[in-house]
Amino acid sequence: MTLDxxxxxxxxxxxxxxxxxxxxxxxxxxxLAFPLVFYLFFGVILNFGGTSMPMPTYLLATYGVFGILGxxxxxxxxxxxxxxxxxxxxxxxxxxxPVGAYFSAKITTALIFGATVVSAxxxxxxxxxxxxxxxxxxxxxxxxLLAGVVPFCTLGLAIGAWVKxxxxxxxxxxxxxxxxxxxxxxxxxxxxxxxxxxxxxVLPAYHHAQLALKVIGMDSGQPILLHVIVxxxxxxxxxxxxxxxxxxxxxxxxxxx
Amino acid sequence: MxxxxxxxxxxxxxxxxxxxxxxxxxxxxxxxxxxVRRGEVLGVLGPxxxxxxxxxxxxxxxxxxxxxxxxxxxxxxxxxxxxxxxxAMLQVSGISGNLTxxxxxxxxxxxxxxxxxxxxxxxxxxxxxxxxxxxGKLSGGQKQRVMFALALAGDPELLFLDEPTTxxxxxxxxxxxxxxxxxxxxAVLSTHNMAxxxxxxxxxxxxxxxxxxxxxxxAEIKSHAAGRLVRCVTCTLPDEIKQLPGVIQAKVRGRHxxxxxxxxxxxxxxxxxxxxxxxxxxxxAVDLENAFLSLTKESP
Numbered sequence: 001m002t003l004d005x006x007x008x009x010x011x012x013x014x015x016x017x018x019x020x021x022x023x024x025x026x027x028x029x030x031x032l033a034f035p036l037v038f039y040l041f042f043g044v045i046l047n048f049g050g051t052s053m054p055m056p057t058y059l060l061a062t063y064g065v066f067g068i069l070g071x072x073x074x075x076x077x078x079x080x081x082x083x084x085x086x087x088x089x090x091x092x093x094x095x096x097x098p099v100g101a102y103f104s105a106k107i108t109t110a111l112i113f114g115a116t117v118v119s120a121x122x123x124x125x126x127x128x129x130x131x132x133x134x135x136x137x138x139x140x141x142x143x144x145l146l147a148g149v150v151p152f153c154t155l156g157l158a159i160g161a162w163v164k165x166x167x168x169x170x171x172x173x174x175x176x177x178x179x180x181x182x183x184x185x186x187x188x189x190x191x192x193x194x195x196x197x198x199x200x201x202v203l204p205a206y207h208h209a210q211l212a213l214k215v216i217g218m219d220s221g222q223p224i225l226l227h228v229i230v231x232x233x234x235x236x237x238x239x240x241x242x243x244x245x246x247x248x249x250x251x252x253x254x255x256x257x
Numbered sequence: 258m259x260x261x262x263x264x265x266x267x268x269x270x271x272x273x274x275x276x277x278x279x280x281x282x283x284x285x286x287x288x289x290x291x292x293v294r295r296g297e298v299l300g301v302l303g304p305x306x307x308x309x310x311x312x313x314x315x316x317x318x319x320x321x322x323x324x325x326x327x328x329x330x331x332x333x334x335x336x337x338x339x340x341x342x343x344x345a346m347l348q349v350s351g352i353s354g355n356l357t358x359x360x361x362x363x364x365x366x367x368x369x370x371x372x373x374x375x376x377x378x379x380x381x382x383x384x385x386x387x388x389x390x391x392x393g394k395l396s397g398g399q400k401q402r403v404m405f406a407l408a409l410a411g412d413p414e415l416l417f418l419d420e421p422t423t424x425x426x427x428x429x430x431x432x433x434x435x436x437x438x439x440x441x442x443x444a445v446l447s448t449h450n451m452a453x454x455x456x457x458x459x460x461x462x463x464x465x466x467x468x469x470x471x472x473x474x475x476a477e478i479k480s481h482a483a484g485r486l487v488r489c490v491t492c493t494l495p496d497e498i499k500q501l502p503g504v505i506q507a508k509v510r511g512r513h514x515x516x517x518x519x520x521x522x523x524x525x526x527x528x529x530x531x532x533x534x535x536x537x538x539x540x541x542a543v544d545l546e547n548a549f550l551s552l553t554k555e556s557p
Contacts (some may be wrong), residue, residue: 001337005370012367016356023355023391087349094317094347095368095411096340 001094003144005175014105021109027074028113035067035117036124038186046131055188056129060121061212062185064145067187069152069205069251073176076156078168079106085095085165110156111149118145133216140215148208151231154238155204161245179205189220204234268295270415270443271316271334276325278311278467285311287467288325291413291443298465300475301447308467309447310348313419317345317447329415332533341370344402344413346421352353354393358384361392362406369411382406382436398429405436416444422453449478482543489538493531517543 001007021027043059083089092102122138125131133141156172163171180186182196183205189197197220200206207227213219214227273295278286286308293299293316301309314320315327318335322400328490329339351360352361359375379385382402387395392403401421406415418437422430435458438445446457455475463471463478486517491514495507503520518524521540528535 001370009367014363016353016360016364019360020355063260082401086351087347088352090319091345091347091349091352091407093319094340094417095365096370097338097368139396250261 001098006098006101008103010104013101014098016110017105018112020098021075021079021085021113028249029069031074031113032117035048035063036120037123039063040124040128042186046123046245051150054131056125057216058218059069060125060129060215061141061218062209063144063182064118064121064141065148066120066180066185066213067203067211068114068145068148068208069180070111070174071117072149073150073156073159074169075110075113075164075174076106077159077172078165078225080157080160081163082165084160093234097236101157107149107153110153111146114146118142118188129134133179137215141212144208144212144215148212151204151208151235151238154235154242158238158241158245161242162248179203182206183209185209201202201230207231208224243250268294269293271329271445272327273312274313274326276312276315276322276327278308278315278323278339280319286315289464289467289469291462293443294339294460295443295460297446298446298457300461301445301453301456301464302449302478302553303447303464304449304452307449307464309464310419311446311467312464313345313347313417313445317343317347317417318489329411341411343417344411344412344414344451344484346408346410347400347417348423349404350401352392352403357389357458358395358403358406358506359388360539361403362410363399365407365410366496371412372410373412378406378409381409381439382433398425398432398495401433402436409440413444416440416442416494418446420448421446422448422450447483448500451475451482465521484543485540486516486519486543487516487521487524487528487538487540488513489528489536490514491528491532493528497531498524498527512544513537525539 039059043063053249078087089102093099123140155175159167159172159175183189183200183203184192185205189200189206189209192200206232209226210219211227211231214224229232270291271291273291276289276291289308289312291299291301291312300389301312303309310442314328315322316334316368318329318333327334330342334471356364359379360425362375362378366375366378373381378511379388381403384399384402384406387399390435392400395403405421408418421437422433425433430453433490434453437446445453446459448454458475459462461473461475461478462469463498470480485516490512493517494510496512498504498516499522501518501520503518503523505517506514507514507517509515514528518522525538525540528538541549
């Protein structure tokens with residue numbers, strides 16, 4: 001395949017996958033609206049923080065993580081499982097489509113949705129919640145948040161490789177919502193007891209949130225390297241889990257007796 | 258592009274040689290041989306579970322070959338050069354439902370080096386009026402026509418049609434047949450529908466329990482399903498009526514005597530005369546399943 005044709009396939013695949021999920025209100029509305037509505041409610045309107053921590057600033061980072069996590073998990077986890085079970089993945093596999101185009105389109109779609117949520121959160125934070133950050137902090141925060149697409153997409157991939165299409169959305173929710181809560185994305189982690197805080201150490205969203213909070217100086221104080229190593233290790237594990245799932249189901253094929 | 262047909266003659270586009278395939282402990286294909294010759298529409302006929310879809314998926318490179326060999330255009334069936342020259346209509350329950358017909362076709366066309374124009378694909382599949390409609394809003398027959406257009410997107414030399422009209426009503430089925438018939442392309446058509454191979458295929462192989470049990474023209478295969486099937490509970494033995502005019506075959510299945518005959522009235526008169534105790538008499542058309550069973554019996 002020539003390079004320009006390859007680029008064209010990658011672009012078109014991403015373009016159409018994006019349009020496909022954008023037109024799916026059950027995907028696009030929750031994924032876009034939930035983080036924004038939650039942030040407005042808990043971060044701006046309620047603003048229950050004490051004097052030590054400006055709550056709108058703190059929650060900007062954690063709802064940013066929430067906003068990246070949703071599209072990555074749903075688009076990869078539920079999307080992949082559904083497309084495998086309907087057989088469309090198998091059909092695409094019989095065409096000359098490069099497999100990489102499919103996955104890069106999924107990542108791109110998650111990235112665009114995530115970037116949209118993050119931009120909207122930033123606007124709300126800056127103009128309605130009065131969040132003031134240095135310019136470098138805005139950029140660094142955006143960068144750290146978007147980088148979360150990598151571990152979260154691989155987590156989605158691992159789920160999507162194992163679950164059935166019909167139960168995928170439910171299973172993704174079972175991971176998405178508790179993990180968001182327990183990682184301190186909705187309510188600051190320091191509100192929880194020690195036990196809960198220690199439990200959070202196994203959750204990728206916790207480490208990602210700590211990195212985002214580090215940018216604004218509100219993290220729990222663990223070293224950056226710890227978070228990065230845990231996230232990298234988990235990403236690696238998710239890829240292995242995904243590979244095992246694909247192997248079990250025979251690549252993209254529908255499970256058939 | 259260069260054609261390398263290694264160890265086979267030019268006219269064979271695809272080949273399965275002594276292919277055996279298991280899913281766990283279930284035997285799906287049992288030493289199957291199959292050749293697809295240039296220019297023909299090869300029907301692969303068999304009841305559900307016979308191994309048709311397994312054979313197609315091996316030819317598409319979707320399954321790893323366990324035993325035997327598989328080649329398409331003389332190459333590995335999953336090779337990029339093979340995928341570029343081949344199209345497939347699989348048993349897929351849906352593609353991107355939120356994309357329009359045209360968008361889905363555009364996307365698949367982009368995968369191929371020399372695709373047909375989108376407008377041409379729309380017209381070949383009779384989808385001009387539906388091009389702006391979302392795939393998810395189409396009827397079953399319309400969806401199958403989209404799948405047909407996707408299979409043709411790369412202007413294939415070899416087309417795979419796996420149960421293309423399953424689940425369609427009669428009108429939709431005939432419409433798709435008409436569209437398939439206008440193509441001049443080598444094709445492999447798998448189906449459990451005798452009428453479908455009769456309408457489309459030049460040559461048919463019949464698969465049962467993963468083995469090839471017959472090979473011929475549709476007319477030859479159809480002759481196996483000729484006449485009527487007479488069943489009854491009687492003390493008359495198959496051998497006593499095998500010589501009667503019109504009887505194609507007779508056998509005992511469970512408590513019943515089963516006789517396939519072209520002259521059912523003569524046979525019934527004869528059976529009743531021989532055994533006054535005869536009960537549970539039925540006369541029905543010979544369906545393909547029964548024809549397959551008779552073929553199975555004939556094979557060594």
